Amino acid sequence: MAWWVWPAACCVLLSGCAGSSRTEEDYRLKAANTVEAAASAVGTARLATTAAGRGNATSAYLSVLLGEAEKDLAGAQEAFTSRQPPSEQADLLRTEVNDALSEAGDALAAARIAARRGGSTALAGNTAALTTAQENLERLEEQLS
Secondary structure, three states: OOOOHHHHHHHHHHHOOOOEOOOHHHHHHHHHHHHHHHHHHHHHHHHHHHHHHHOOOOHHHHHHHHHHHHHHHHHHHHHHHOOEOOOHHHHHHHHHHHHHHHHHHHHHHHHHHHHHHOOHHHHHOOHHHHHHHHHHHHHHHHHHO
8 A cells, every 4th residue: 555545544534524613703604604505505496496486497407406405505514513612602503503404404305305206386386495494594694794
């Protein structure tokens, strides 16, 4: 085995680990960035469900798009939840952010499921839940920024 394999493997493994945030401010900014990324993913999904309601996109395309939006949200949530909150006050923020992300994840999952079942009308019915989730995320982002 080459001498560089072990250090390279360690770098790859450690890059997946998130450390703690040392200050309340740092943690709050990470929360704001997470919520912003989540709002973007939900906004993309909302536009997709609107397009579905107008008959402007195929179910196959929408299924892929919604699946990717769901992965983006899940990635943002995983990165945030892997951070160690610096205090008990930050624990409250963590809970608030996780609740908003979970609501958004549920809305995205429902939209993806509807798209994969092939029903444009059912998919368009998810627009309201996605709009609510996006508005909640954007409101939370404003509070954190």
